[in-house]
Amino acid sequence: SQQGEEDPQALSIQEGENATMNCSYKTSINNLQWYRQNSGRGLVHLILIRSNEREKHSGRLRVTLDTSKKSSSLLITASRAADTASYFCATQQGAQKLVFGQGTRLTINP
Amino acid sequence: DARVTQTPRDKVTEMGQEVTMRCQPILGHNTVFWYRQTMMQGLELLAYFRNRAPLDDSGMPKDRFSAEMPDATLATLKIQPSEPRDSAVYFCASGTVAGGYNEQFFGPGTRLTVL
Numbered sequence: 628s629q630q631g632e633e634d635p636q637a638l639s640i641q642e643g644e645n646a647t648m649n650c651s652y653k654t655s656i657n658n659l660q661w662y663r664q665n666s667g668r669g670l671v672h673l674i675l676i677r678s679n680e681r682e683k684h685s686g687r688l689r690v691t692l693d694t695s696k697k698s699s700s701l702l703i704t705a706s707r708a709a710d711t712a713s714y715f716c717a718t719q720q721g722a723q724k725l726v727f728g729q730g731t732r733l734t735i736n737p
Numbered sequence: 738d739a740r741v742t743q744t745p746r747d748k749v750t751e752m753g754q755e756v757t758m759r760c761q762p763i764l765g766h767n768t769v770f771w772y773r774q775t776m777m778q779g780l781e782l783l784a785y786f787r788n789r790a791p792l793d794d795s796g797m798p799k800d801r802f803s804a805e806m807p808d809a810t811l812a813t814l815k816i817q818p819s820e821p822r823d824s825a826v827y828f829c830a831s832g833t834v835a836g837g838y839n840e841q842f843f844g845p846g847t848r849l850t851v852l
Binding site: 660662668669670671672675715719724725726727728729730 | 772779780782793830839840841842843844846
């Protein structure tokens, strides 16, 4: 079963606006990662946040992690049409496999 | 620009036929993962290997699926016999575990349609 649950399942915003996606999980984790998938393509790693970190930035991406609430959020600022994709959170519990959520489908309207 | 390659990119076959999907991981990566993605189930981990040894294949239907790494540059996923419910996109990913953290690099996928 999938550990991560993304919310919302789908999000549609205007270009230039900020997009926020949330992920909740059930068990203790080693780290949490966010991936992007463009239609018909493989997943691309965006950012990794360790369990002892609370916030991380990479370009227009900002990720937060609240281990007490077992949740994470991904913020994309100043969205662009090219950001249209599905976004997945993935949790790593040991040193091995990742468990992916169902994803949030983000549409940026010009 | 190192990347994971998968062949074939698309495969259409008839029920009962054998299907073999191939993956070339990024050189130097010692961990290889096979995933299946469908609209209904999302992304499911089927199996993964570390240094060519299978570590976990609990997500894979054992009666018809098999995964192997004959060498460090090739991973295969075989379905025999195939069934319509196997229709999905199959992804291979590779990575290394550095300091306990595991970023995965995905291939473009094989879109399998079983008629």
